[in-house]
Amino acid sequence: MKWFLILWAGPVALLGAWYGLSYYDMSFGFFMLTRQTHDLVFQIYGNILGIPPEDLPPLVARAIALDSLIVLTILVFRRRKSIIAWWQARQVSRASVVSNESLSSAP
Numbered sequence: 001m002k003w004f005l006i007l008w009a010g011p012v013a014l015l016g017a018w019y020g021l022s023y024y025d026m027s028f029g030f031f032m033l034t035r036q037t038h039d040l041v042f043q044i045y046g047n048i049l050g051i052p053p054e055d056l057p058p059l060v061a062r063a064i065a066l067d068s069l070i071v072l073t074i075l076v077f078r079r080r081k082s083i084i085a086w087w088q089a090r091q092v093s094r095a096s097v098v099s100n101e102s103l104s105s106a107p
Helices: 002-023 035-049 053-078 080-104
Strands: none
Touching: 002 035, 002 053, 035 053, 053 080
């Protein structure tokens, strides 16, 4: 599961870092981080897919959001027993705190 999360988060972080740095033209001397490259990459992908380049960033963001939701669903499903145990312990703890407060406030 650790490798699954690493192999998911690595490309997402790399893409996000590249997009943010190239969008704001913080190139640090690297051509791949310039705004010119940013626009060229989206123009090429737009031409390949047959859609306007300005439509691509929202599509990529939605794809990342959907992938993240799927990954988190898998993670929660795999850890459901410990999450249920934590939730039940939390409810018992909350109920005992409420009952102790009601006993101490009784006249």
